[in-house]
Amino acid sequence: MRRIKNFGITLCLAAAMMTGMGLKAEAQSNFNTYSYDEWDESVAAPASYQPVAAKNGLEMGAGPLNTPQDFFMDGDGHLYVADTGNNRILILDDELNLLDILETVHMNGEEIPLTDVEGMYVTKDHVLYAAQTASGRILVIENGEVTSTIEKPVSNLISDDFVFSPTKIGIDVYGRAYVLSKGCYSGLLQFDVDGSFMGFFGANKVEVTAQVAFNYMWKSILSDEQRAAMTSILPIEYSNVDCCEDGFVYTSTVGTQLPKSQIKKLNPLGNNIYYALGNEEFNFGDEEFTYSRGRANYPSFIDVKTNQDGFIFAIDLTSGRVFERDQEANLIAVFGGTGSQLGTFSTPVAVETYGNRVYVLDRLKNNITIFEPTEYGALVEKATILYNEGLYEESSRLWSQVLARNANSRLAYNGIGKAYTQGEQYTDALEYLRYSGDRYSYSRAFGKNRLVVVRKYGPYAIALVVCLVFGISVRRRIIRRKNK
Amino acid sequence: MKEKKTATNPFYTIMHPFNCSYDIRFKGKGNVWFTIIILIVFFLTSIFQRQNTGYIFNYNKLSDLNVFLQFIGVMLPFVLFVISNWVVGILMNGTGRFRDIWIYGAYCCIPFIMGNILSVLLSNILVREEPFGGYVQVFGAAWSLVVLFIGLMIMHEYGFTQNVFSCICTLFVMFILLFLIMLVGNLATDLYGFVMTVVKEITFRMS
Numbered sequence: 253m254r255r256i257k258n259f260g261i262t263l264c265l266a267a268a269m270m271t272g273m274g275l276k277a278e279a280q281s282n283f284n285t286y287s288y289d290e291w292d293e294s295v296a297a298p299a300s301y302q303p304v305a306a307k308n309g310l311e312m313g314a315g316p317l318n319t320p321q322d323f324f325m326d327g328d329g330h331l332y333v334a335d336t337g338n339n340r341i342l343i344l345d346d347e348l349n350l351l352d353i354l355e356t357v358h359m360n361g362e363e364i365p366l367t368d369v370e371g372m373y374v375t376k377d378h379v380l381y382a383a384q385t386a387s388g389r390i391l392v393i394e395n396g397e398v399t400s401t402i403e404k405p406v407s408n409l410i411s412d413d414f415v416f417s418p419t420k421i422g423i424d425v426y427g428r429a430y431v432l433s434k435g436c437y438s439g440l441l442q443f444d445v446d447g448s449f450m451g452f453f454g455a456n457k458v459e460v461t462a463q464v465a466f467n468y469m470w471k472s473i474l475s476d477e478q479r480a481a482m483t484s485i486l487p488i489e490y491s492n493v494d495c496c497e498d499g500f501v502y503t504s505t506v507g508t509q510l511p512k513s514q515i516k517k518l519n520p521l522g523n524n525i526y527y528a529l530g531n532e533e534f535n536f537g538d539e540e541f542t543y544s545r546g547r548a549n550y551p552s553f554i555d556v557k558t559n560q561d562g563f564i565f566a567i568d569l570t571s572g573r574v575f576e577r578d579q580e581a582n583l584i585a586v587f588g589g590t591g592s593q594l595g596t597f598s599t600p601v602a603v604e605t606y607g608n609r610v611y612v613l614d615r616l617k618n619n620i621t622i623f624e625p626t627e628y629g630a631l632v633e634k635a636t637i638l639y640n641e642g643l644y645e646e647s648s649r650l651w652s653q654v655l656a657r658n659a660n661s662r663l664a665y666n667g668i669g670k671a672y673t674q675g676e677q678y679t680d681a682l683e684y685l686r687y688s689g690d691r692y693s694y695s696r697a698f699g700k701n702r703l704v705v706v707r708k709y710g711p712y713a714i715a716l717v718v719c720l721v722f723g724i725s726v727r728r729r730i731i732r733r734k735n736k
Numbered sequence: 737m738k739e740k741k742t743a744t745n746p747f748y749t750i751m752h753p754f755n756c757s758y759d760i761r762f763k764g765k766g767n768v769w770f771t772i773i774i775l776i777v778f779f780l781t782s783i784f785q786r787q788n789t790g791y792i793f794n795y796n797k798l799s800d801l802n803v804f805l806q807f808i809g810v811m812l813p814f815v816l817f818v819i820s821n822w823v824v825g826i827l828m829n830g831t832g833r834f835r836d837i838w839i840y841g842a843y844c845c846i847p848f849i850m851g852n853i854l855s856v857l858l859s860n861i862l863v864r865e866e867p868f869g870g871y872v873q874v875f876g877a878a879w880s881l882v883v884l885f886i887g888l889m890i891m892h893e894y895g896f897t898q899n900v901f902s903c904i905c906t907l908f909v910m911f912i913l914l915f916l917i918m919l920v921g922n923l924a925t926d927l928y929g930f931v932m933t934v935v936k937e938i939t940f941r942m943s
């Protein structure tokens with residue numbers, strides 16, 4: 253590790269000298285920026301995202317916000333904010349300037365207020381889906397006119413005492429709606445284009461803890477009546493849903509005991525396909541936890557969003573941090589935190605992306621913060637995109653620039669190592685892959701290198717052995733002859 | 737011409753457990769100094785294994801080496817085993833003495849040590865898809881255990897079932913001893929804390 257550090261320092265110094273006075277001094281962040289090393293210990297990293305601005309309702313020009321629950325960025329850079337406490341929806345531009353306020357909509361000739369909207373989705377055709385949680389319906393709004401509603405579905409899958417209280421909604425590329433209902437443990441409710449109920453989608457699984465196993469054992473012994481009297485074990489409900497352009501549904505989960513699979517990427521069958529290479533279950537958020545009263549503060553993700561390049565952003569309510577990972581589950585960036593300064597949050601509830609920007613909505617601070625990637629962050633993202641496309645040669649040039657800024661970047665070592673492997677420079681490849689901690693790629697490069705070594709020296713070794721055997725047998729024969 | 741090999745040679749022991757355990761117990765063969773050398777080699781091997789296993793198979797953080805823990809990790813199980821087996825032997829009318837169990841136990845570590853060394857060397861030329869190093873290790877360990885089992889049987893003059901029972905009891909006693917060690921350690925820490933508090937109180941009062 254020391255060698256890496258020295259190498260990094262040298263590179264940094266070299267970079268600083270080369271750029272000389274032109275080196276831009278960046279303001280230090282108000283939050284910790286870090287990444288994780290091979291042993292899941294945090295190591296320092298440059299900031300990948302910096303807050304550009306934070307605006308509250310007054311600065312937007314809409315009057316103070318009151319516990320906003322959700323916001324949504326459509327493809328044209330219009331930001332829809334559900335100002336739940338004020339019973340209205342704000343429409344802002346990408347710089348958070350007010351464009352319009354929706355307070356009432358027309359429905360069957362009547363004017364109805366937009367009360368308790370906790371979730372929203374806006375399609376490409378500017379159709380606004382607003383989930384009214386307490387009223388138990390979803391309004392489909394076009395130009396201030398309610399064209400249809402989605403209400404409690406009638407189906408034999410759904411019991412009569414089921415309370416439909418939609419909180420979040422996502423519409424996929426085919427126009428199907430995925431609705432999250434409060435207190436529904438069976439997964440997302442899936443509605444067809446015409447609003448008819450299709451079924452439940454991708455439920456979370458019950459985490460097997462000691463108590464669950466114990467209850468299971470009891471239930472196998474008890475009678476039906478006794479069984480009914482026991483508390484039933486339910487999976488944890490999702491906290492949010494995001495429908496990405498790639499056709500997959502991303503979900504986040506809060507308050508899990510075991511911090512695994514909090515972010516899921518569900519395929520059309522409802523199965524999670526978001527796995528890290530090598531290990532099926534991985535931790536999306538922090539690896540190191542703070543403890544309060546002997547219990548770990550596990551991350552609980554409140555919202556998830558993918559950006560145009562497929563990077564996944566999820567916001568953790570516990571630490572107030574936004575975690576960015578790529579589609580291969582590599583940690584790209586960590587930014588934000590709890591606090592009262594710019595770039596920190598008290599109760600973040602939603603995250604959105606537009607272009608390379610990231611927006612975070614804070615329910616308690618009643619404001620929205622805009623983040624933009626720094627030079628370093630943009631470099632890492634660019635290199636990652638090339639790398640994930642398999643263009644190791646092209647990405648390795650970018651990775652060496654990343655390395656000049658962050659000697660702890662495992663991704664950079666990995667990228668350069670793979671480029672060397674591709675270029676058949678195995679000794680260099682092994683060195684870099686070793687720093688990256690990627691034993692799988694290391695093993696492959698090692699195997700190829702071994703083949704090269706065997707091909708190079710193998711003939712000599714065989715020749716040597718043959719000579720020795722021949723020589724010994726000749727010597728024996730000579731001795732035997734002498735003895736005769 | 738050829739001198740007849742005896743139990744004084746530990747490498748002969750691991751091939752002929754019946755003869756050698758008999759020789760150690762009833763003819764007073766075996767060298768205590770040699771056992772100490774074996775244990776030192778065992779300890780060094782454990783460090784070698786931790787630090788020099790090929791990168792592909794080595795998940796240890798190399799900079800976190802703690803020699804003392806490695807030493808405990810080798811010596812504690814061995815000493816615990818010898819003591820417990822001796823104690824169990826006394827209770828179950830075994831004829832083995834402490835010295836015999838110690839010497840024979842140390843000799844029996846040899847296949848395990850060799851297996852480990854070989855697996856470390858192999859791990860430096862093998863890739864992920866060829867986990868032969870692990871097989872070698874398991875083979876060495878199995879060999880050690882078999883030889884140990886046979887030796888104890890001869891040494892204590894047990895039958896097969898009796899020896900199995902004795903081995904289970906030995907494991908049990910090992911756990912009890914471990915528990916007692918931890919208990920004593922905890923109590924000692926508590927006592928130290930208590931004495932320190934009292935001393936502090938008194939010094940506050942005096943001044």
